[in-house]
Amino acid sequence: MPPSLKELIQNLSLLPGIGPKSARRIAFFLLEKPQSTAERLADSIGNLKAGVSFCQICGALTEQDTCMICGDISRDISKICIVETFIDQIILENLNYYHGLYHILGGTLSPLDGRGPKQLRIDSLLTRIRQPKVEEVIIATNPTPEGNATALFIVDLLKNYSVNLTRIGLGIPVGGDIDLLDSETLKLALEGRMKIEKHVDG
Ligand SMILES: [Zn+2]
Structure with a gap:
């Protein structure tokens, strides 16, 4: 050959x-x-x-410094939806249901694969959440063991911040990745997101 x-x-x-x-x-x-x-x-x-590079704010793929969603002044800036990947963001965005902002982690925590918090976009997430206009953080990681562990990590990380935390997917079958679900199921999962009670320190 x-x-x-x-x-x-x-x-x-x-x-x-x-x-x-x-x-x-x-x-x-x-x-x-x-x-x-x-x-x-x-x-x-x-x-x-x-x-193509990563949006400096949310981590989405873009050909500019910031992506079209972060740069769109008609979006609801009081909400940030945390997803694992850019593909998950596109899928949620295609539902045409959610009009807040996103934050793309770039994966899940997975110690066995050497992925800890430093490998994810956690620092920039905290910077964004410190902005007073953010009222709700929607955790939309997949309902897989890694996705759930990442969700728990974020809940713990944000427990002392004055934002409401919600989690989609309590209706999603366990192991059902966002990119495998039909749009109706996904819309219901987003619509029926549940508030997470925070156990605040002190
Ligand atoms: Zn962006």
Whole structure:
């Protein structure tokens, strides 16, 4: 096998959900297509990393310093919805139901994978919550063991702040990730979010 083909297959197999077999199939597919197809794909991958970065406020992907949601003055700035990933934010946003702001953690706490609070966007979350206009923090991490542990961590972290804490998903089946739910179920989960009682120190 030519080294360039071998290298492409190796790189493709690093992508999530793509095993060596699929990587080979994609590589051969590209070989059979005109040069322009492969070039367009290569360009869009290159442009992605060059042009897209994280919103300085919420951590969403954006081509500006701040994302469209953080920059939209019609949003309800009294609410911040905490999600694990940018994909979760897009899914909630597509419901066209919630009009507050978001905060994207960038994953969940997972000590076994070496992900602690420092690996998540926790510091910037605290900075935002100190702003007096924030009244409600909606925790929308997934109802998985990691998502629940992360939710508990956030509840503990925010217990001395004067914001209402709510958690979506008490109606979501356990283990049902946000990206696997239909929009009606998700809307109900958001609508029926439950207030979390805080055990304030002192
Ligand atoms: Zn943003």
